[in-house]
Structures are given as structure tokens and as C-alpha cells.
Amino acid sequence: MEALSVQKVNKVYDKTVQALQDITFEIREGELFGLVGPDGAGKSTLFNILTTLLLPDSGEIRILGMDLINDYKLVRQEIGYLPGTFSLYPDLSVKENLDFFAVMYKSNIEENMDLIRPIWRQIEPFSKRKAGKLSGGMKQKLALCCALIHRPRILFLDEPTTGVDPVSRKEFWEILQTIKTQGITVLVSTPYMDEATLCDRIALIQNGKILGIDTPQSIIQHFKGTLYTFRSADIFSLLKALEDCPLQCNYYPYGEYCHIAFYEDMETAMPQFLQFLEEQGQEHGEIKPIQPSIEDCFIEIVKMHRHE
Amino acid sequence: MKELRMILKKEFIHIFRDRITLLLVLAMPVALVLLFGFTISTDIHNARIAVLDHSKDSQSQAFIQKLSSSNYFQIVSYPNTETEIDFQFKENNIKLAIVIPHNFESQLEKEHNTTIQVIDDVSDLNIASILNNYVRSVVLDFQNEYNESITHGEPFSITTKMEYNSNMESVYMFVPGIITLIMILVTALMSSITLAREKETGTMRMLFITPVKKIYVVIGKVIPYMIISFISTIVIIVISVFVFKMPLNGSIFFLLLLCIIFMLTAASFGMLISTISTTQLDAMMITMMGLFLPTVLLSGFLFPLNSMPMVFQVLANIFPAKWFILAIKDVMIKGSGFFDVWPYLTILFGMAVIFISISLKMLDKRN
């Protein structure tokens, strides 16, 4: 059964800003689904709609068999939400916040302790501290406990790792995996492309449109170009030089490397490219073919949509 | 119900952990009432008055003696006719004139009743009404002493008759006014600000995606501030009665009931404001401009309504404060009961119901 089915959802703000355009996707029960895209892509609008706070202009949404638009009161008991910004009471203590949301959901902490225990254990030493005085990571763990306290069947997480350092991000994704094993369906959004590979399936979203939905592996398989990577002593002079490259290609810095995706027959294109680099006087390391990452795919898909 | 209890608990935590605001909210009524009370009642010493004594007997002399020995008055002239009094007023020589009737002493002795006429300068209503009260207190003193001096015989009373200012505005007008302001500040302003704060911090969203009923959220917001402002109201009344000797002629319980209904109206207005504002600043500005200012200007508390242009008199009707002040004045000063003021109560209650229903509708909108 589908845990969530979103069909042709549209939302326009102020009559001009198309925040969401024909958004359509389904999430299976127990799936960890990623919504990948930059800030301003429409992810937060979508979350507001899915968490019953906002009505779409058109479209149909079913959550666990319920109609989200009309049965929103029933839906609320079944969903949990971790918003992108800290949204608990800063002047209430950690424990008071948790108690409060437990009662709001007609739930009790003891009953669902097994679900939140791994997270709760980390913040329990601070249970008397005011939530506003916690560090960023702790705040987020508390918010996650509050979102899970009623054992929701679907959990929505809006950019839980934006502005979070790589170590804490890794920890957070480990927590998400354990939540998934509890049978909870998870929809998580992120601007970090590397996190996408940790999802069962992802939707790439930009400017209110879904550019593609698939498993990360399949998205990578569908990369259209032929991707190469190589080093250069001065990557920015290299990029400058590549502006004049006559071949059909897409190039960009990728960490210490330069990635270049060709849309050509490589038999003839590669010698041409090597010759071009030589003419430009660009020194470079070995040019190796490489398996694209989700970030490479995203860049390719966005650039293609731009050309359309 | 457990949810409502929890929301109330949470709300009280907010209130008690924000010490500065709590202190401000509790100290403000006391400060306001003392400020108004003392500036109004103590500024007037040795007001220049004239006494026209038609009687010229020993009792009238005793009364005049009483007047001049009080700190309140300085008798600057003893005119012989009413026209002379008029002249003195026009010259701005006196603030008040007292006319002792013919046969003052014999009226006292035989009829145990007499009438002293007080003529005010209406150019300053506040001062006039304060002076009137001073005259009253002197008369009361005089009367008590007289009653003591005759060991037997019936007590008598002196009626003062006011001229120039027939619909006597009481000096105590500031008390209902302050109660109104405090209730609006505490209930409307505080509840609208704290609700807007929940919007700002995002906790409102978290609250609204839970299955909790909206009405609980609203009631939970309103009740704590009603309790606080109720305490303030009692403090104001106690200070007014015991420090400023304000008359409290109506039933205290009915008075408090009236206050509760007005608080409900003010709080529901606050709710309405917070539904249309997105930030605390918005909420504060709208409450100040849309409720507090009209209350100060258009409730008849500082500026008499009937001397305003028609537009404002009509406009005043849509603000709850006008109705509350009418009712509370009647109850405190005239001693009116439910059957005298029920129309005002109905209006206030009706406003509360309308504001709350609109707020709930607005909160339920999902856009």
C-alpha cells in the first residue's frame, strides 16, 4: 500500500509565484524517501501542505488511505513533523517540551519510550535544561523526540541537516535508519546531494517542479553524458579556458577535481579534447572516466531543464 | 480536558519564567492608580472660593469657620448677591462658590434638613468635581459634629446642589478608566503578543499539526491573562477604596462579574488581533492603535464623549471600553445592579462571542 500519494499538486502564492507545479509522487509504506533540492525549490511549501497546515490550489493527496484535504484532523494523529527551524518552546525545559507534546497527541512517554530511547538517552542528561539553551544538535534531537512521541506512521523532516557539520549529519542519518526499521515511513528533504544516496528513493526538485524520481542507483544509471575526472594545478584557470571548448560538454569543479561530462562520441571527442587542452597550455593529471554521483546527476538534469 | 490543563500549565510556565514582564504586569496597575490618584487629588490646596451667607447666624458662621479651617479652601470673598458671584467667576477670581440659605440655623434645628448650594466653574471639570467632593467632606464633618453636639434629636442631612455642572462627573472616574486600561493591556495585549510569539517561533505550527482542538489553544491562552488581570483589578479596587476613599455603592461581586465579562471581551479582541498579525511587533502595534488608543480617547474616560464630534461618538460604540465604562460607573457610583446594566453586559458578551468565533475561523484557515 502507498503511505503517501501526491497527485498533480499546485500551489501559487500571491497569484504570481508558482511554488509548486504539478507535483506528483508516491511513497511506499516503510520507505525512506528523499526530497532533494536547493532552498527555495518548494520543499517547505510541500511540507506545509503535507502536514495539513496549508491547502494546495489543486491536486489530490492521500495519506495512509485518508484524504489529506478533508480528513486532515484524522491525518494529524498519524504524522510527525520536524520543521526546518527550531520550533519548540525555548523557555520550557527539555522534559516539559516532551511532556507537552505527548499530551497534545493524547500519547504518553512511557508507552513510546522504546521508539525514542536511543535519541532520548543522549538528551536525558539535560532534561531540566531549557530547550532554548541547548546546542544545535541537541535541539534537533529533542525536536525529533517530540515529533515521534505519538508513534506517527509517517515522519516528515524538513532539511534536518542544513547547516549541520558532517559528523553530526552522519549521526543523524544513522538515527533515520533506525526509525525506518521501526516501520515508520520517512520523507526527508535535504540540500546535500551526498545524503541522497542514503535514501531508498529520491525526488529531485527545483523551482517547484520534480525533475526526476527514482532510486539513487537508477538515477545514476540514467546519467546521459560520459563523465570524466581529472586534476589540474590551477583549476580556475582551467575552467576559464574550457569556456572556449568546442565540444558538447559540461564541466565544473568537484572538490579537488574537475568533472567534465561529454555528450559526444568519445572515440573522436577525447583526442579532440586532449588537443584542446594542449593548445590552451593547460597542464592536467590523468583524465579518468568516473561513475557519476547524485550531485553530477543533479547538475546534468538542472542544466538540461535550463536549456529546454 | 487533559490537553487544556497542559496548555494552561505551559502558559503559566511562560508567564512565571518571564519575570520582568510579570513584574511589569503586576506593578503597572498599582503605579497607574497611585499616579492618577495622587496627581488628581492632592494637587488642589487652598482653592479660592466665595461664600454667600444669606443666613448670618451662629451655625452658618460655624460652617464657614469649618470651610476656612480646612486645607482645601481659601475664602477670598463674601459677596452679598448671586450676581456678585457671577462676576467673580467671570473675573476668574474664584473656582467655586457656596451659598448658605436663609434661616440656616432654624432649618437645621426645626426641620433637620437644609440645602447648601455649590456653584462650580465648569471650565475645568476635573477640578470642579474634586472641589465638590471636598465640599462634601467638609459638610459631612460639620454634620457629624453637629449631630454629636445635640445629644438627642434626629440626625439631619445637608443636600448640596450643584450648578453649572448638573451631570456631576465624579473624581473617581479615573478608577474605572484605569481598570479598563489594565484589563486591555494585560488581557488583550499580552494574549495577542504571546500568540504572535508562538507564530514567530514556529511553535504554533507544531501545536496546530497535533490533533488538539483549537478552542483549547485559544482558551489556554486567554485564561491565564484573565486571572492576572483579575488580580490587578482587585488590587486597583482595594487601593481606590482604602487609599482614595472611593465610594463603592454597588455589589462588589457584581462588579467583579462585570470585570470578568469585559476581560473576556478584551481577550477575544486580542485573539482576533493575533490571528491577523504575524509578528509580536505587529500584534503590539495593532493592539495599541486599534484597541488601546481608541480606549483612551473614545471611552469617555479622559475626554467626555458628548463633547466630541458626532463621528467619534458613533465610532466609540464599536469599542468595548465605552460600554464597560458606562456599566462600571453605574455600578460603582450609582450602585446599579444587573437589571440596570444588562444591556451593556449583553453588548460586551456579544462582542466576545463574535471575536472568538472569527478568530477560530481564521485560525482554522489553511493558507
Added chain:
Amino acid sequence: MNSIEVDHLTKKFGDFVAVNEISFQVREGEIFGFLGANGAGKTTAIKMMSGLLQPTSGKAIVAGYDVTTQAKLIKRNIGYMSQRFSLYNDLTVFENMQLFGTIYKIPRTELKQRIMDSLAALELTKQANLLVNSIPLGWKQKLAFATAILHKPKIVFLDEPTSGVDPIVRREFWNLIYQTASTGVTILVTTHYMDEAEYCHRISIMADGNIRLLGTPEELKQQVGVSTINDVFVEYVKH
């Protein structure tokens, strides 16, 4: 020549040591990556270097001025951009730049030309009169950067400038950083994107108020024996 010299710089808040005797130098025109976990002390260190916060002890010379005694001069000679606060949403692009330009006392006669030049460089001339809140985040960040360097500072502090920005715009943004650095401006940048760390000339990794590692990305990877900066980071900032 060094444009930033930090020597045993320390900041304590009560018993808590936010920054613990850090020392490093940044050369003129260098892009210096200032990495670290959340709460490692990066923001406190940047505040001290930009003259907003008095150090408890230690010394820092920024753009030739001492942070403890010449904070005002430092503020005039640095640019600052953060993901949290950068531009006023209810002003237009032009008004924002005009405002900051005026704050930094750019002569009125010159200001307009500088703004137009800087917008032309970003190819955003047409957007000059749009309200900031109506333009996409990627543009906003680029504009915020252009605004931060409008007064031609010697050093620019960038605090998570690319947080939440899409991969293409992030690369465009780094292009801007490179162009600016090539004119001799020193850049000190924080980021949580480890691929961006690779773009820096040198990086430092902070944890618990200390600088744990410092060097070129290549040196650090060799030192730790891993192949990416992400692995270096994870290795050194374990909780």
C-alpha cells in the same frame, strides 16, 4: 605578507573556553577554509577577528590592525557576509547596496558607479530595482557577497555563504570567491560542504575550541591517510 596573524587567541565565557589559544596566519589573497563542527568555536573566533568581540587573551592582527585596540579600523577594512543576515528583504537590490556603501562611507559620487559595475559583473543589472525578497536564494547570496566587498575591503569573512544553495549556484559562488581572491583580497570562509573545503588554499579544522589540523587540503589528506576532506573531518571531529 600576512593579512591575518592570530597568536594564542583565547576567549572564555565564565568557565567555558570557547576558543583555546589558537594560532595561525593567512596570507594576502589566500582563500582560507575555517572548518569545524557546530559549536567548535568558529563563530566566536570570527567575531574576535572582525573586532566584534574582545579576546580574553592572546593577540590578533587583522589587516594590519590590532583587534583589541583598533577594532574600529578593522571593521572599516573587512567585509562580512553570513547566511543568516545579509541583505534587507524589504529593500531593493540597489537600495541594499547603497545602504551598505553609505555605511562604509563610500563617496556618493563613486558609489553609484561601483554598484552598477558590481551588478554588471554578476549579470544582475536588470534586477537592480527588484525587492530582495522576490529574488532566488542563489542570487541573494551572490548579491550579499558583492555588497560585502563593495567598499573594497582587504579581508572578507564568509560564514556559511552557500548553505542550502543548489550545486550549480554553489560553484558559481566559488567562482566569485576565486575572482575576488585573485585581486589580492583575503578570504576566510566557513562551510559544511566538504567538497568546498577542497577549493581552499589552506584549511583549518576546529574542535572544542582548538585548531586540530591546519594545512593545504592535500597535506591534510596525506597526514591522515584518507582520500577526501570529508574523511579527514570525520576522523578529527568524532563526538
